[in-house]
Amino acid sequence: MTLSQSDRPYPISIVGAGPGAPDLITVRGQRLLTQADVVFYTGSLVPEQMLEHCRPDVEVIDTRSLVLETWRSQLVERARAGKKVVRLQDGDPCLYGALHELMVYLLAEHLEFEIVPGVSAFQAAAAHLKTELTVPNLVQTIILTRTQGKTDVPSREDLSQLAAHQASLCLYLSAHHCAKAQAQLLDHYPADTPMALCYRLGWPDEQVIVGQLDQMTDLTRTANLTRTVLYVISPALAGSAAARSRLYSGDHAHIFRPKSQV
Ligand SMILES: C[S@@+](CC[C@H](N)C(=O)[O-])C[C@H]1O[C@@H](n2cnc3c(N)ncnc32)[C@H](O)[C@@H]1O
Known part of the structure; x- marks a missing residue:
């Protein structure tokens, strides 16, 4: 069965995986991975250990050797079939992640998506x-x-x-x-x-x-x-031991610390 966006209960999740360590993903990103039916990831940039967050029956698609046209149509097909789809990107998705062309395509296909930031x-x-x-x-x-x-x-x-x-x-x-x-x-x-x-x-x-x-x-x-x-x-x-920010300086008053405490 193919679902239109209005029937789909959840958006496609584009998740920042962080730089590599599996525990450097956000709590939200990890939750989405545990719930995913399908994960698209680039095996050369995101370590396989990151998939340990997923269910054992998750479908994993490594996009490293695929062209964009191939994997994005696979992604849309699964989303339209009502699956929970995660696109897992290394670091933060907003940096050098070919995110723009994916979003343009999803918008043209009238599919909703969300972006979960990651540690760059x-x-x-x-x-x-x-x-x-x-x-x-x-x-x-x-x-x-x-x-x-x-x-x-x-x-x-x-x-x-x-x-x-x-x-x-x-x-x-x-x-x-x-x-x-x-x-x-x-x-x-x-x-x-x-x-x-x-x-x-x-x-x-x-x-x-x-x-x-x-x-x-x-x-x-x-x-x-x-x-x-x-x-x-x-x-x-x-490093410079002398440098000091005014944020915690006693002569700098602000709304949460009106008077000097020193
Ligand atoms: C395709 S870009 C993606 C960047 C990613 N979106 C980010 O926010 O870090 C890949 C480049 O990011 C940097 N990079 C990504 N992960 C890294 C890591 N774990 N250690 C060092 N550099 C990394 C390198 O410059 C690498 O060539």
Whole structure:
């Protein structure tokens, strides 16, 4: 039987899985996985252990070797058959997840969907490095970006232009082009800016290598890493004991703490 959207009791769930560790998914995402009849996931980016949250009789479709047209029609077919469908995406679905084209298709098919956020790789990296990426008087902006690969990046987002801000910069999908990225970043960041190379955070073979920006390419090549690398380039990685936010400062009054308690 095929159901129209008005007969369907639940939307398709697009769920952020987080970076890898099965316990870094949200409670809501985990609940949806436990209830799912079908899960579509990309096996190269989401570890299989994540499926331990699912029922034993769940249907699992690994989309890593399928083209979008193939798996999205399988997804719609199952949703129309009244199944609870989860599309499980690595990290957070709003970043580099081919989410836009899926949503356009679901809207055209008049199928409702919901999005459940996940922990993105840059947040997992900051936690691993025990770093706040926005340290007062040092850096207050985070840039999430990537280098040009097969996917076009608008020229106004050129890395050498973004580097001019010397913000905390998190570079996705760029290990193949690390030499070019390093050269562009060095147009503005000092050569000794701290840099962390984070490979498969939360996976059993996770590696985190900390160095400085002018070592980014050498460290990547020595470790022989070409995929699932996130680079964090930030003055905040050096740490500064003197920096202090005004949020908990005694001379800063706000609605929940009108008077100084110091
Ligand atoms: C297709 S993008 C998806 C990003 C994902 N939506 C997110 O929010 O993290 C894949 C890229 O994200 C980064 N990435 C994803 N998971 C990672 C992890 N566990 N460790 C390090 N980098 C990761 C890498 O730059 C990788 O090449």
